[in-house]
Amino acid sequence: MxxxxxxxxxxxxxxxxxxxxxxxxxxxxxxxxxxxxxxxxxxxxxxxxxISNPTIVVFAGDHGIAKKGEVNPFPQEVTAQMVYNFINGGAAINVLTKTNGINLKVVDAGVNHNFENNLNIINSKTVFGTKNYQDEPAMTLQQCQDAMEKSGNIISQIHSEDCNTIGFGEMGISNTSSASLLMAYFMNKPIAECVGSGTGLNSEGINKKSSILSEVFKKHKPQNSKEALATFGGFEIAMLCGAILKAAELKMVIVIDGFIVSSALLAAQAINKNVLDYCIFAHNSNEQGHTKILDFLNSKPLLSLGLRLGEGTGAALAIPLLKASVxxxxxxxxxxxxxxxxxxxx
Missing domain, CATH: 1.10.1610.10 (Nicotinate-nucleotide-dimethylbenzimidazole phosphoribosyltransferase (CobT), small domain)
Structure with a gap:
């Protein structure tokens, strides 16, 4: 990979x-x-x-810290509810991929819910969400490696179906917290410079989130990139990292969405710098940390629309520009x- x-x-x-x-x-x-x-x-x-058969893959996973509700205004159950929305075609990503003729795949990377087997979803769950990194690492190194390998296999299958252009999205209540921790680790930034409003925190909520995540960051001392991903990541972020690496290995055009996907890219490029050669940055998210990640990676996004939804919506809007360019x-x-x-x- x-x-x-x-x-x-x-x-x-x-x-x-x-x-x-x-x-x-x-x-x-x-x-x-x-x-x-x-x-x-x-x-x-x-x-x-x-541009052949462009596809967006949305990875969904739950986070242990979300159960406490201290860093997220929405309950953890919303992750599963939104996955059903994806399956039923009612989310923004469904509308935008349909509008622009883009294939959409939804992956259960580790949602804290049992989905029936007959649903239009790729079941790639390792476990039912991560542990709470306030107490212990989010996942084991083996679980992280397994998640990365599973997503690599998914990308290989999509590539075999004559797809050469792939974008990524995500869903997971509290995953902006994981992204902030990963950003702080890979960019050597204070947590306060990495934390934003996520799904709608006010200034008081952002300050509380920043304080909690600062304590989490002090608690753990990852020794390398994969250990950081296992300590702070969600399963959807670990799978994003593995998917990005595999797509680059297969020489696919990779369309990077917003803050969460970019945090996974930080881990991927720390593992192999050449991955950046294959990445096109869809947009500049309204999440404050994203602009700093783009600057760190010396990358210019195609769009700046004030988006901060996730799901791969920025990637879905950017892919028509790729088609126009070729x-x-x-x-x-x-x-x-x-x-x-x-x-x-x-």
Whole structure:
């Protein structure tokens, strides 16, 4: 899962840039769409990239700390209730994937609920949610490794169905707390700079959340990336990390959503830096920590719409831009083919 190669190919880069520059337009006039086409071409190692069967995978899992209700305004039961909403087609991610012709897969990564076998959900539960990291690590190292391997297998299956572009979403009450802890660990930031409102905390709630998570952070001393993921993560975040690594190994275009998915990416890139070569950042979340993660990863998102919903909604909105970028690269006329005069040499 960690055999990820760099996309660096100087000869291809020169060819792609020349192809972009010779389209019937002023140089650079399609802005970020040009950068996007260039990157997708590099990821796919071709002058004629394509977006095939784009898919968003939503991983859902529960968190032990949510049972106390100290860091989350919604009860833990909402995770399972929202999974049913996904299955029934009623959530924002259902609407946006349908609007934009994107496949949607929902994964039970560790929800504290028994789902019936006949539901349209991938059952990949390790256990019924994490432990409370106020008392002990969220999961064992073996459980974390198992979750990462399971998600890798899911991605391999999706890839085998002629999918080369994948986005990720999540659902899990209190998972912004896990994301904040992981951000603090991987970016060496104080917890107060990582904590936001999550599903709607007011300023008093944010301060309380920050205080609680600061104590959690002091309690544990993870020695490496996977241990940090096991200590602070949710099963959905561990599966996100494994899924991102496997998708990069398979040379897929990876569309990164918001704060939670980006926290999983922090763990993935600490395991293998080359994973970033395959990532396109969908949007800048309204969760305060997300902008700092994007800055840390030196990454520019495609959209800034004030979203902070999760579910992969930002990824679903960004994928049409990926389609547009490869379409202009493949289908727009060049100055030569259109017999249009190019820029006058000075």
């Amino acid at each position: 960690e055999n990820i190669v760099s996309i660096k190919n100087q000869e291809l880069e020169i060819t792609l840039q020349k192809k972009i520059d010779l389209k019937t337009k002023p140089l650079g006039s399609l802005g970020d769409l040009e950068h996007l086409a260039f990157k997708i071409g590099c990821i796919q190692n071709t002058e004629t990239p394509k 379409d202009f690269l493949n289908n727009m006329a060049s100055f030569e083919s259109a017999r249009v005069s190019g820029e006058i040499e000075k």
